[in-house]
Amino acid sequence: xxxxxxxRKREAIAGYLFITPNLxxxxxxxxxxxxxxxxxxFTEWDLINxxxxxxxxxxxxxxxxxxxxxxxxKTLYFVLVNVPVQSALALLIAIxxxxxxxxxxxxRTLFIVPWVSMAVAVGLTWTWIYNSQxxxxxxxxxxxxxxxxxxLAHPDWAMISVIVVNIWQFLGFHIxxxxxxxxxxxxxxxxxxxxxxxxxxxxxxxxxxxxxSPVLFYDLIVNVIGTFQIFDLPYAMTGGGPxxxxxxxxxxxxxxxxxxxxxxxxxxxxVMLFIIxxxxxxxxxxxxxxRVNYDLT
Amino acid sequence: xxxxIVLLVLLALVVAxxxxxxxxxxxxxxxxxQNQQEAYAASIDEFMRLNPDIEVVMELAEWNDYWTxxxxxxxxxxxxxxxxxxxxxxxxxxARGALLDLQPLIERDNIDTxxxxxxxxxxWSYEGAQYGLAKDWDTIAFFYNKDLFDAAGVPYPSDDxxxxxxxxxxxxxxxQLLTLDDQGRNALDPNFDPKKVVQYGLxxxxxxxxxxxxxxxxxxxxxxxxxxKPYGSKLVMNEPECIEVLQFWSDLVNKYHVAPPPEATVxxxxxxxxxxxxxxxxxxxxxxxxxxxxxxxxFSWDVVGMPWGPAGRYSAFNGxxxxxxxxxxxxEEAWRLLEWLEGYESQKIVAExxxxxxxxxxxxxxxxxxxxxxxxxxxxxxxxxxxxxxxxPMHVNWNEIFDIIQRELDMMLQGFVxxxxxxxxxxxxxxxxxx
Numbered sequence: 001x002x003x004x005x006x007x008r009k010r011e012a013i014a015g016y017l018f019i020t021p022n023l024x025x026x027x028x029x030x031x032x033x034x035x036x037x038x039x040x041x042f043t044e045w046d047l048i049n050x051x052x053x054x055x056x057x058x059x060x061x062x063x064x065x066x067x068x069x070x071x072x073x074k075t076l077y078f079v080l081v082n083v084p085v086q087s088a089l090a091l092l093i094a095i096x097x098x099x100x101x102x103x104x105x106x107x108r109t110l111f112i113v114p115w116v117s118m119a120v121a122v123g124l125t126w127t128w129i130y131n132s133q134x135x136x137x138x139x140x141x142x143x144x145x146x147x148x149x150x151x152l153a154h155p156d157w158a159m160i161s162v163i164v165v166n167i168w169q170f171l172g173f174h175i176x177x178x179x180x181x182x183x184x185x186x187x188x189x190x191x192x193x194x195x196x197x198x199x200x201x202x203x204x205x206x207x208x209x210x211x212x213s214p215v216l217f218y219d220l221i222v223n224v225i226g227t228f229q230i231f232d233l234p235y236a237m238t239g240g241g242p243x244x245x246x247x248x249x250x251x252x253x254x255x256x257x258x259x260x261x262x263x264x265x266x267x268x269x270x271v272m273l274f275i276i277x278x279x280x281x282x283x284x285x286x287x288x289x290x291r292v293n294y295d296l297t
Numbered sequence: 298x299x300x301x302i303v304l305l306v307l308l309a310l311v312v313a314x315x316x317x318x319x320x321x322x323x324x325x326x327x328x329x330x331q332n333q334q335e336a337y338a339a340s341i342d343e344f345m346r347l348n349p350d351i352e353v354v355m356e357l358a359e360w361n362d363y364w365t366x367x368x369x370x371x372x373x374x375x376x377x378x379x380x381x382x383x384x385x386x387x388x389x390x391x392a393r394g395a396l397l398d399l400q401p402l403i404e405r406d407n408i409d410t411x412x413x414x415x416x417x418x419x420x421w422s423y424e425g426a427q428y429g430l431a432k433d434w435d436t437i438a439f440f441y442n443k444d445l446f447d448a449a450g451v452p453y454p455s456d457d458x459x460x461x462x463x464x465x466x467x468x469x470x471x472x473q474l475l476t477l478d479d480q481g482r483n484a485l486d487p488n489f490d491p492k493k494v495v496q497y498g499l500x501x502x503x504x505x506x507x508x509x510x511x512x513x514x515x516x517x518x519x520x521x522x523x524x525x526k527p528y529g530s531k532l533v534m535n536e537p538e539c540i541e542v543l544q545f546w547s548d549l550v551n552k553y554h555v556a557p558p559p560e561a562t563v564x565x566x567x568x569x570x571x572x573x574x575x576x577x578x579x580x581x582x583x584x585x586x587x588x589x590x591x592x593x594x595x596f597s598w599d600v601v602g603m604p605w606g607p608a609g610r611y612s613a614f615n616g617x618x619x620x621x622x623x624x625x626x627x628x629e630e631a632w633r634l635l636e637w638l639e640g641y642e643s644q645k646i647v648a649e650x651x652x653x654x655x656x657x658x659x660x661x662x663x664x665x666x667x668x669x670x671x672x673x674x675x676x677x678x679x680x681x682x683x684x685x686x687x688x689x690p691m692h693v694n695w696n697e698i699f700d701i702i703q704r705e706l707d708m709m710l711q712g713f714v715x716x717x718x719x720x721x722x723x724x725x726x727x728x729x730x731x732x
Contacts, residue, residue, distance in 0.1 A: 132561050242713075261393065
C-alpha cells in the first residue's frame with residue numbers, strides 16, 4: 001500500500017470527525033447493549049434476581065419451542081410478501097414521480113406523511129378502519145352491497161391486512177431512495193437512447209434499472225433487514241392474534257422478555273435474529289450483489 | 298469584612314438546606330387508575346401534612362404500560378417505593394422476590410388486621426409471608442343503558458333474573474331484544490340480519506376479560522374455574538360445567554348474535570367507549586368502573602347484579618393492595634406510607650370520593666353515600682355480589698398461562714373452533730408451565 005497523500009490524510013481525519021457523534025451514539029446505544037444481550041443469552045434472568053449462567057440451554061429450549069418456530073415462519077412470510085411488493089410499488093411510483101406530472105409535490109408529501117407518523121398511531125388508526133363490525137372499510141363494503149371482510153378478525157386475513165398497512169406506511173421512504181437514484185442518471189444518457197430510437201420499456205429495463213441498480217440493491221438490503229424486525233404494527237394492531245396469526249418474531253421476543261420475565265431467552269432470540277439477518281444479507285450480497293452495476297458511482 | 302459576612306451567611310444557608318434535604322425522604326408512588334387520582338392525592342396530601350419529613354411523588358402509568366414499567370424498573374433497580382398490586386400479577390412478582398414481606402412490620406407495630414375482609418388479606422399471602430394489607434375490593438355486575446331499554450320497550454332487568462347455558466334463559470332473551478340490525482329489527486325477528494348489527498345487547502366478552510366475563514359464568518354453572526386451587530398445578534377447564542359455559546359464551550357471539558366478536562371491541566375502541574357511545578346496551582363492569590360512569594351524560598344508566606345461573610350467583614372478588622419494593626432504600630418511610638394508605642383515615646377519605654369500595658367493611662356505607670342522588674341508583678348490588686365469590690387463579694407463570702388461554706378463547710369466540718377443542722388446545726400448551 002502506498003502512503004496516503006497529505007490531502008487524503010486530512011480528508012480521512014475530517015471524515016472520522018464527521019462520524020464521531022454517530023459513532024459515540026452507536027457505541028453507547030447499540031454496541032454495548034448488543035454485547036450485553038449476547039452475554040444474557042447464555043443466562044436465565046427474570047429481571048429481578050441476578051442472572052444465572054445456563055450455557056446454551058436457552059437456545060436448545062427455543063429451537064424446541066413450537067411458538068418460536070411459528071414466529072420464525074410468520075416473520076419469513078411477512079418478509080417474503082412485504083419486500084417484493086413494497087419495493088416494486090415504490091419503484092413504479094418513483095419512476096412516475098420522476099417525470100413532470102401535475103401536483104408532483106403534493107403527491108410526494110402524501111406518500112411521506114405515513115412514514116413520518118408514529119407506527120403505533122398508524123396501527124391504531126387502521127384497527128378502526130379495519131374493524132369488522134364498526135369499521136370504515138366494511139361500512140363501505142356493505143354500502144356497495146358486498147359482504148363484510150374480517151380484516152383483522154380472521155387468522156387467514158389478519159397477516160395480509162397488517163402487511164398492507166406496513167407496505168403503505170413505508171412506501172414513502174422507499175420512494176425517496178429510488179427518486180434519489182433516478183435523479184443521479186445523467187439526462188444525456190436518456191436523450192442518447194431516445195435519439196437511437198429505444199422504446200420507453202427498453203429504456204427502462206436497459207438503461208434506468210441497470211444504472212440505479214446500486215440503489216435498488218441498497219433498498220433491498222435495508223428493506224429485508226427492517227422487515228425482519230417488524231414489531232410495532234402487529235403489536236398495536238393485533239397483539240399477535242387472532243390466535244397466533246400475526247405473532248411475529250420480535251413480538252414474541254418482547255413478550256418473552258417483558259411479559260413472561262424470561263429475559264435470557266429473549267436475549268437469545270435477539271442473537272438468533274441477528275444471525276438470521278446476517279445470513280440473509282450475506283446471501284443477497286453473494287447472489288444479487290454481483291450483478292449490481294457501479295458504473296455511475 | 299462585608300464580603301466575608303455574605304460568604305458566611307451563604308455557607309450557613311447551604312449547610313442548613315443540605316441537612317434539611319437529607320432529612321426529607323422522597324418516596325415514589327406508582328398507580329394505574331386515573332379515576333382514583335384525585336382521591337389518593339387528597340389522602341397523600343394529608344399524609345405529607347402529618348409526616349413533614351416525607352415527600353411523596355405520585356406517578357400515574359396507564360394499565361397497559363404499568364406492568365412493563367414495573368418489570369423494566371426492576372431490571373434497572375429503579376422501582377417506585379410503593380405501588381399498587383393486582384392479584385393477576387402478584388404471584389409472578391412475589392415468587393421472584395420483588396416485594397417486601399410486611400409480616401415483621403405488622404407484628405412490630407401491632408397492626409389490627411381484623412378490620413379488613415379476611416379473603417382480601419389472603420390474596421397477599423404467599424408461603425406464610427404477608428406482602429400487602431388491603432386497599433379496596435371489587436365485584437362484578439352489569440352496567441345497562443336505560444335509554445336503550447326504553448327505546449326497545451324492554452323492562453329493566455330485575456335482580457332475580459336468570460340464565461342457563463342451554464338456551465340462555467331470560468338473560469339471552471333480554472339481550473336479543475336489545476340487539477338491532479340496520480333496519481331496526483331485533484335478534485328475535487326472523488328477518489334479523491346478523492351481518493348488519495348496529496347495536497349489540499352485550500359487549501366486552503373477549504377471552505381477555507376473565508375477571509368481569511366468562512369466569513363468573515363458569516362458577517355460576519358449578520365449575521371450579523381455571524386451576525384446581527390457588528397456585529395449583531392442575532388445569533380444570535376441562536370440567537363439563539366449564540366447557541358448557543365457554544360454548545355458551547361463544548354462542549352469544551356466533552349463535553345468538555347478541556355480542557360482537559372480541560376483535561371488534563379490541564380493535565374498535567374499548568368496550569367501554571362503545572358502551573358510552575350507545576352501541577352496547579349492557580357491559581359487565583367491575584365496581585372500579587363506577588367513577589368512569591359518572592362522566593356519562595348522554596343517557597341514564599343503572600347497574601344490575603349477575604343473572605342467577607344453575608348453581609346460583611357468583612362474582613369475581615378481587616382487591617388491590619399497596620406493595621413495597623423489596624430493594625427500596627427507604628423501607629421505614631415506605632411502610633409508614635403503606636400503613637397510612639391502608640389505614641382507617643385514608644380509606645375514609647378515599648371512600649368519600651366514591652371511587653372504590655374500601656377494604657374496611659365499616660366504611661362501605663360511607664362509600665355508598667357518595668352515590669346518593671345520582672346514577673347508578675342500584676349501586677349497592679356490588680355489595681350484594683360479594684356474598685358468593687369464586688377463587689382467583691394464581692400461579693407463578695400466570696402471565697404465560699393467561700396469554701395462551703386468552704388467545705385460544707378469542708379463536709373460539711371468533712367462531713373458528715368449538716369449546717371442547719379450545720380447552721384441549723389450552724391444555725396441550727399450558728402443561729409444561731404448570732409444573
